[in-house]
Amino acid sequence: MDVNERDLTQWLSDTELVVCVGAGGVGKTTTAASVALRAAVMGRRVMVLTIDPARRLANSLGLSEFGNEARRIDLSAMPEVKGELWAMMLDSRSTFDGLIDRIAPSEEARQRILDNHIYRHMANTFAGSQDYMATETLYDIVRSGAYDMVVLDTPPVKNALDFLESPGRLINFLDERVLGWFLQPYDASRVFGQRLMLGTSAVVFRLLGYVFGRDFLDDLAEFFQDFQGLYAGFVERHDAVVKLFRSPSTQFVTVCAPSESSLDVAVFFQQELAERGLPRGGVVVNQVHACEGTDHDARRVLADAVARLDGDVEPRALARVLARLGMAHRRLRALAEAESTMTERVREAAKDGGFYQEVPRLDGNVHDLEALHAVGEHLFKPARVL
């Protein structure tokens, strides 16, 4: 191995949480599943968590049904596997309800929240709730201690910051001071409705009631009343997730492809991760066009192939085929060179940020274990250190 190369086996056995980030369509889900499979092959008990609405991971693992429950992937077709691979798909709404199940102080409070119209609306439309729920479920899974390693696939983000900030945004939304303001005019021991028209926020409530109707007001009051009790739980979990993200056993892997837009996102992520002091595992440029050998090598390979033919090939037809193959090779080489120039800026941004790895574009899609394994072979060859 070159001095500037690094064996990633140790990285794979030391890491407890891998978070794959990057633009959509570049291969985050593929990378997450390949990393997880590789670790399972090595002997670890691994959970891969995906929130990909396209459910591609489900296909690639040969699962027809894929709810938000942990499922063990059948790896019996791969005899060398020593560990276990588990997978779970996150469905934001039911997970949100699941979260209420876990932190509601009583059955009565739980039912009230779940039936509340404001809650239902929020659970359905809360901006970033998918990201938020991913981090919540992640928290539960990591805390359960059931897995040696968790690999988190993330949704394609419009704004790369969304994902990293998602826990914080709900906390801000539920800020205690805001809750307090809404709750100020009444106390919990009395009946709703009658007391809404007192205190500082009375005017606002009256206005809201006028616009949205009395039922809405009752729902709103009830919602804030119930959520007040949950606030401490949210904060505690949020702090734990932030701590988990900062832990050195967590590694963020930025995935991109040789396209300007995904490289923009990758560069941005490298900067953001560095600024926030989050552990950068490395960068993967997926779907590159690999072209080995020079033009000279190609000519020699072709000449050797011709020498092995049985003579009954028409020379002019052969010359034409050779010319075309030569041209295809030169084009591929030019493409590989252009990609290498294009990806330079991500290598620059990834300096001191872990490994740098390129995975070639394989023939066909990566939708089964065999292909995931093939991607893993490329991911875990000695990586470049920048």
Ligand SMILES: Nc1ncnc2c1ncn2[C@@H]1O[C@H](COP(=O)(O)OP(=O)(O)O)[C@@H](O)[C@H]1O
């Ligand atoms: N190295 C590769 N070679 C060939 N196809 C790939 C490769 N990586 C990913 N793909 C295919 O590209 C598509 C997008 O990959 P996916 O992992 O779902 O991206 P993302 O999760 O980033 O949206 C999938 O159909 C996948 O099978």
Ligand SMILES: [Mg+2]
């Ligand atoms: Mg995906």
